[in-house]
Amino acid sequence: MVVWQLAAVFGLLSLLSFGGGNAIVPQMYADAVVAHHWVNATEFARFFALGRLAPGPTMNMSALIGYATAGFAGAVVASAALFVPAGLVVYALGRMWRKLHGNAWRDRIASGFAPVVAGLIWAGIPPVAGGAISLQAPGTIAIAVAAAVIMLTTKVNQALVVLGAGVLGFVLFR
């Protein structure tokens, strides 16, 4: 049953989604595109973009992969599997918090995760770029570069940047 596969894949991703979720993008790509062929590279890139465009965490894209794979049941299962296991872990951690208060290892573990999570976010670029930009369509590269520059140099809301790119895409690629 594909729904069970969705639950297993996204449930494991949930427990591994350290660093806010975007660190699991390369693994989500490996599972959903390469291993299971639930979506292709272009769909993956577009779902990622929708995840960034809509309010809430980018990882809401799990619902879209679930939907593309198994309809509404797939959307519900994939998003529940992505959010609930991590939610239970953070709930348990919250309860343990007072016991860990002032423990030096807490900060050390946090600072140990930081560079690995940063590395994983870098590793998320090729999977997202693969289906989204190409040399055959220079407009896509120009939009990507412009978006990066705007994000790094201004405080503009990123949803506005994505929306603006949507308008440009409508003009350029129709």
Next chain:
Amino acid sequence: MADVTVPAWVVARSFLWLSLTTYGGAQSAAIRREVVRRRGWLSEDEFLELRAIAMVAPGPNSPNLAILVGQHLAGTSGAALAFLAATVPGIAIVLAFALLSLDPRLGGASAALRGCAAAAVGLTFAGAVETTAMRRLGAMQLAIVVASAAAVIFLHWVLWLTLLVFVPISIALAKPAPRESAGA
């Protein structure tokens, strides 16, 4: 630190509003503005503690923060309601967006989405730059950033292996307490 108690549904109402109006990297800042500044439910220090747990734990930061703030203010029911308020609306909206954009009757939607996808690449790049630059990482930590990225991109390491190999190394390299370099 007098513990504030707030009805679960009131906490959930705040997170419902936040989840409908906040995006990506701005979420944790928006949550802080609401629960510390506007409502005064948490002190700055309490919020920072919860934020640290939300970052160390797996899962997207904003639902994690919703769970922790809900738990802190209104117990288990507060955690559950805040979690639902922080996740369900976003998922519904993203599904609605996708259904609209996949509808063949909306011819231009696919072209528009192509532009959005290209921009998302730029946003991801900017996010990677900021995550790396803002933490003031040392040379050893930068080496770990490069090594863990390379392991995934070029060696196709799976996520759990990457975490299993690099997190212990990174923790060992993290600045130990000044008195002694801890062993095990």
